[in-house]
Amino acid sequence: MKLWGGRFTNREDEIMEKFNTSLPVDYRLYHEDIVGSLAHVTMLVHCDLLTPEEGELLVNGLQSILIDIESGDLKVEGEYEDIHSFVEMNLTERVGETGKKLHTARSRNDQVAVDMRLYAKNKASEVCDSLQLLIDSLNKKAAENNVIMPGYTHLQRAQVVTFSHHLGAYVQMFTRDKKRVENAIELMDENPLGCGALAGTTHNIDRNVTTELLGFSKPVDNFLDGVSDRDYLLELMSNFSITMMHLSRLSEELIIWSSQEFNFIKMADAYSTGSSIMPQKKNPDAAELIRGKTGRVYGSLFSLLTTMKGLPLAYNKDMQEDKEQFFDSLDTVMDCLEIMAKMIETLHVNEDNMKAAIKAGFLNATEVADYLVSKGTAFRDAHGIVGLLIIYCEKENKAIEDLTIDEFAKFSDQIGSDIYPYIDYENIITKGNKGLLKK
Numbered sequence: 001m002k003l004w005g006g007r008f009t010n011r012e013d014e015i016m017e018k019f020n021t022s023l024p025v026d027y028r029l030y031h032e033d034i035v036g037s038l039a040h041v042t043m044l045v046h047c048d049l050l051t052p053e054e055g056e057l058l059v060n061g062l063q064s065i066l067i068d069i070e071s072g073d074l075k076v077e078g079e080y081e082d083i084h085s086f087v088e089m090n091l092t093e094r095v096g097e098t099g100k101k102l103h104t105a106r107s108r109n110d111q112v113a114v115d116m117r118l119y120a121k122n123k124a125s126e127v128c129d130s131l132q133l134l135i136d137s138l139n140k141k142a143a144e145n146n147v148i149m150p151g152y153t154h155l156q157r158a159q160v161v162t163f164s165h166h167l168g169a170y171v172q173m174f175t176r177d178k179k180r181v182e183n184a185i186e187l188m189d190e191n192p193l194g195c196g197a198l199a200g201t202t203h204n205i206d207r208n209v210t211t212e213l214l215g216f217s218k219p220v221d222n223f224l225d226g227v228s229d230r231d232y233l234l235e236l237m238s239n240f241s242i243t244m245m246h247l248s249r250l251s252e253e254l255i256i257w258s259s260q261e262f263n264f265i266k267m268a269d270a271y272s273t274g275s276s277i278m279p280q281k282k283n284p285d286a287a288e289l290i291r292g293k294t295g296r297v298y299g300s301l302f303s304l305l306t307t308m309k310g311l312p313l314a315y316n317k318d319m320q321e322d323k324e325q326f327f328d329s330l331d332t333v334m335d336c337l338e339i340m341a342k343m344i345e346t347l348h349v350n351e352d353n354m355k356a357a358i359k360a361g362f363l364n365a366t367e368v369a370d371y372l373v374s375k376g377t378a379f380r381d382a383h384g385i386v387g388l389l390i391i392y393c394e395k396e397n398k399a400i401e402d403l404t405i406d407e408f409a410k411f412s413d414q415i416g417s418d419i420y421p422y423i424d425y426e427n428i429i430t431k432g433n434k435g436l437l438k439k
Helices: 014-020 023-046 052-071 083-101 108-144 163-188 207-214 223-228 231-257 285-308 317-346 351-359 365-374 379-396 405-409 425-432
Strands: 148-153 156-162
Touching: 023 052, 023 083, 023 108, 023 207, 023 317, 052 083, 083 108, 108 163, 108 223, 108 231, 108 317, 148 163, 148 351, 148 425, 156 163, 156 351, 156 425, 163 231, 231 285, 231 317, 285 317, 365 379
Parallel strands: none
Antiparallel strands: 148 156
């Protein structure tokens, strides 16, 4: 069932027909397609391109289709080319010949463009909500566990921080992610309906009417760009890719921390799996799946970038490939955000193991150097002195804070008893504000 064919004398090849159809993918645009059509009908009546009676008939028919789809009485399926064909042909079956007037002053090019913008706007807002739920989960877990732990560079113990501060780094990442998506929503907030196929329409329409009804901030400025622009999808998919990168980094840390070698956290059973052969195993599969699905979202972005890179203006059928990539990217990031928020909410922090790792890691070595600098030693000399001190501690199997004054004196006569509060881990945290978590 097609909306075209008047200039064709032979039917489409069956393989081509299957190859060409997009209904199995774009069926999820049914709500946006009907909402866009309702606004279009209202505009046509406003501009005297339809009579009020025709407009009422079309509106009632479209609303009945929407109700039946959402109730399950009408399945979005069948031998239709796309969601637009499905809606228009079902409408014509319900209201008769007047249904054929729905497409007045409109092309499928601007129709699909408005459908995708409406859908992307709505779903992007849902992504922002999911990001905020994750941010809230991180903040809550951080507030409940303001305990000291090793901070790492090169995956080597470096300086003491707090678990709160560590989670706070991810709060900042996901806050930026949310701002990026909000900015993308603002940029895409333009109405392409009325662009026609590429050059507008000779009918006397009013694009401001549909712009207001559909909640856009303004009509697009250029018809060619309006029907061929997919930048907003690429921008969102780029944002999703950055979010997935942040989720993957956090997943990697959860995987490491939950290993027996670290044992900093314990993952909830609900987000772990076992081994079919090793009964002692508890695998962090949820985190590993998020890490793995990151490449999938990257792939969707690069697929659409590759599709768009060589297309002349205006619309080309290549653009039909945007939906599958965007939908998959969207679904993946939404699932991953939800799973990560629940993993964070339910994980248990092993405070004692974190503290033990600090004591074994010489994480107050930098503070010893800072102490010597405060006594007048040049930093480069202080760095060398502390290096020798660490070698001694490793040989004697001692922590820095466990050394006596006499032992300290072997390396510098500037070290006095006031060194001990200077290198106390709790004091280090307080002095460095490393426990601060900004919401």
